[in-house]
Amino acid sequence: MNALLTTSVGSFPKPEYLTRARTKASKGELSPDGLRTLEEKATSEWIRFQEEIGIDILVDGEQYRGDMATYFAENIDGTEISGLVRSYGNRYYKKPIIVDELRRRGPISVDWFTFAQAQTKRPVKGMITGPYTMMDWSFDEYYGSRADACFAFAKLLHDEAVALEAAGAKVVQVDEPALSTRFDELPLLVKAVGIVTKGLKAKTVLHTCYGNYNEIFDYFNKLPVDQLDLEMSNSGLDLLDRFKREPLKKEIAFGVVDVHSHVIEPESLIRERIEKALTIFSPSKLLIDPDCGLKTRSVDEARIKLRNMVAAAHAVRTAHGLT
Amino acid sequence: MVRTTVVGTYPRIGETSEEQALRRGIARLDRGEIVEAELQAIERDTVRQVLREQNEIGIDLVTDGQISWYDSQSHFAGKLTSVETNGLVRYFDTNTYYRQPVVHGAVAWKAPVLADDWKFAQANSKVPVKAVLTGPVTLASLALDKHYRSKKALALDLATAVGEEVGSLVQAGASNVQIDEPILTRYPGDLTLVSEALERIRSHKARSTLTLFTFFGDVAAIYKDLGDAPADILGLDLVQGSATWPVLAKHGSTKPLVLGLIDARNTREEDPAAIAKKALELKGAVDLKASYLSPSNGLEFLPRDRARRKLQILRTAAQKAGVGA
Ligand SMILES: [Zn+2]
Numbered sequence: 046m047n048a049l050l051t052t053s054v055g056s057f058p059k060p061e062y063l064t065r066a067r068t069k070a071s072k073g074e075l076s077p078d079g080l081r082t083l084e085e086k087a088t089s090e091w092i093r094f095q096e097e098i099g100i101d102i103l104v105d106g107e108q109y110r111g112d113m114a115t116y117f118a119e120n121i122d123g124t125e126i127s128g129l130v131r132s133y134g135n136r137y138y139k140k141p142i143i144v145d146e147l148r149r150r151g152p153i154s155v156d157w158f159t160f161a162q163a164q165t166k167r168p169v170k171g172m173i174t175g176p177y178t179m180m181d182w183s184f185d186e187y188y189g190s191r192a193d194a195c196f197a198f199a200k201l202l203h204d205e206a207v208a209l210e211a212a213g214a215k216v217v218q219v220d221e222p223a224l225s226t227r228f229d230e231l232p233l234l235v236k237a238v239g240i241v242t243k244g245l246k247a248k249t250v251l252h253t254c255y256g257n258y259n260e261i262f263d264y265f266n267k268l269p270v271d272q273l274d275l276e277m278s279n280s281g282l283d284l285l286d287r288f289k290r291e292p293l294k295k296e297i298a299f300g301v302v303d304v305h306s307h308v309i310e311p312e313s314l315i316r317e318r319i320e321k322a323l324t325i326f327s328p329s330k331l332l333i334d335p336d337c338g339l340k341t342r343s344v345d346e347a348r349i350k351l352r353n354m355v356a357a358a359h360a361v362r363t364a365h366g367l368t
Numbered sequence: 369m370v371r372t373t374v375v376g377t378y379p380r381i382g383e384t385s386e387e388q389a390l391r392r393g394i395a396r397l398d399r400g401e402i403v404e405a406e407l408q409a410i411e412r413d414t415v416r417q418v419l420r421e422q423n424e425i426g427i428d429l430v431t432d433g434q435i436s437w438y439d440s441q442s443h444f445a446g447k448l449t450s451v452e453t454n455g456l457v458r459y460f461d462t463n464t465y466y467r468q469p470v471v472h473g474a475v476a477w478k479a480p481v482l483a484d485d486w487k488f489a490q491a492n493s494k495v496p497v498k499a500v501l502t503g504p505v506t507l508a509s510l511a512l513d514k515h516y517r518s519k520k521a522l523a524l525d526l527a528t529a530v531g532e533e534v535g536s537l538v539q540a541g542a543s544n545v546q547i548d549e550p551i552l553t554r555y556p557g558d559l560t561l562v563s564e565a566l567e568r569i570r571s572h573k574a575r576s577t578l579t580l581f582t583f584f585g586d587v588a589a590i591y592k593d594l595g596d597a598p599a600d601i602l603g604l605d606l607v608q609g610s611a612t613w614p615v616l617a618k619h620g621s622t623k624p625l626v627l628g629l630i631d632a633r634n635t636r637e638e639d640p641a642a643i644a645k646k647a648l649e650l651k652g653a654v655d656l657k658a659s660y661l662s663p664s665n666g667l668e669f670l671p672r673d674r675a676r677r678k679l680q681i682l683r684t685a686a687q688k689a690g691v692g693a
Contacts, residue, residue: 128671133465184635
């Protein structure tokens with residue numbers, strides 16, 4: 046079956062035992078191997094959960110990552126990691142600092158992809174933090190030009206994408222949450238993502254969120270990927286009218302669950318959102334997922350949100366005879 | 369010697385356990401382990417730290433770091449009549465987010481929002497503490513307006529509210545008030561509205577010095593008219609807004625300036641001598657003795673240790689500029 050496939054954006058919350066273990070490890074009270082064992086345990090649990098509720102395209106849940114840019118930077122030569130910087134509220138993250146020429150020292154996320162894919166017959170997405178976001182979220186003490194830093198990331202991330210594909214990834218997702226940061230730099234982003242996805246046979250996806258979509262709409266069809274993954278429940282349902290007038294020439298993964306709210310959307314509400322999307326997109330080109338990574342929710346909240354999402358997608362499939 | 373100041377925000381937490389008290393406190397409040405009053409005490413300890421760091425480095429005009437602000441928009445706007453706060457929206461081109469104020473009806477000022485914090489900060493600083501407010505046009509532009517359907521109408525009512533707030537700050541003793549209008553770097557055409565709004569604020573300023581600050585970009589296109597805006601001092605981001613520099617160097621300024629020459633969005637360290645040299649290029653065109661050197665915008669986009677380092681560079685640059693002035 047190939048209609049209304051369900052998937053996830055990337056991150057899932059970490060179970061409490063893993064959060065505690067990470068704190069211990071950061072203080073040197075737990076060995077890297079000890080931490081790794083627990084990260085693998087949490088990853089396996091999330092894979093099993095996704096299978097159990099019937100998600101079609103899985104993610105590894107990013108149990109081994111702190112921040113998406115920092116995790117990649119830690120595995121790239123030419124970077125250091127800064128102290129904590131605030132994102133919003135009480136959330137802080139460490140930013141990469143580019144201090145030298147950027148070089149890929151080896152696989153970044155391939156091992157985790159391989160670990161996760163080995164646990165399931167369903168496809169697991171390979172995940173790449175995009176070159177524009179890596180550049181925008183890093184301090185730069187070396188290149189002195191946003192474009193130069195961005196292309197340097199793009200070149201090494203292309204090698205990572207090729208390695209993911211070689212490891213068996215059927216889907217490679219490029220995360221660009223920074224996409225809508227500076228509209229005048231959208232051509233730079235298109236070029237840089239194009240470098241990453243060039244020549245890949247895997248299905249390519251671009252995820253973004255928090256966008257002023259009206260400003261970036263004209264670029265949707267120019268993005269060098271097969272599928273766009275957009276936050277729709279939080280800010281984008283208004284966008285549907287525009288898609289009606291100016292059709293998307295790609296697949297769309299349609300966010301139907303707000304990841305920033307404790308409120309659990311009932312299945313009926315999610316069904317309505319999917320039905321709305323179906324008035325614009327054909328079911329074979331429409332995937333259903335949450336708005337963004339679920340890592341800021343509790344494990345229980347994330348599980349219920351995902352369960353309701355899958356149940357809603359299945360109900361809509363049945364109602365439309367898509368099973 | 370050119371004086372030094374900061375723009376507004378300061379990193380809330382640093383790398384040491386003591387410097388992370390506020391983060392722990394908020395987490396404990398969220399878990400119900402402490403009450404609001406206990407968190408406020410922790411906030412005030414953090415404000416003391418922030419003031420001590422600025423005092424020790426020798427900054428001439430400091431701020432409380434806006435430590436108690438959730439963000440630049442909702443902290444003030446969220447406390448006005450007919451305003452609620454909604455979901456997170458990206459703040460300009462930064463990787464930070466603000467809770468978007470949603471305007472449901474006519475906005476009006478209810479009670480002082482910042483005066484207590486200002487009084488506390490001034491009591492804990494050796495030098496004057498500048499009161500900083502987000503300007504009405506930026507507030508109006510970044511809010512979700514479901515009532516006025518007119519940015520101008522909303523901005524002018526917000527200006528009345530900001531004016532009341534400035535009045536309460538001045539009454540509390542503030543002698544330096546800064547209004548931030550970063551929106552001018554995105555919509556230079558808003559200058560007329562900014563000026564009209566500032567007129568409403570100026571009537572409350574009494575003898576205090578009123579600074580209009582723009583950051584996150586340049587104001588080259590409106591630089592000449594900016595000088596006519598009803599403010600005593602103009603603050604300029606000359607890093608991300610480096611395009612303002614040639615116009616500034618050419619035309620000078622009849623008003624004192626805050627020269628935002630230190631990059632507050634990147635960790636790369638400037639050479640203080642080069643910064644001093646740059647400032648001195650304005651000798652004769654700008655009254656440098658009445659002006660300030662500063663970071664290009666608030667310091668919260670840097671880790672705490674790097675923010676301190678930037679302030680040291682700023683201070684050294686100001687001293688070096690003094691030798692040539
Ligand atoms: Zn996202």
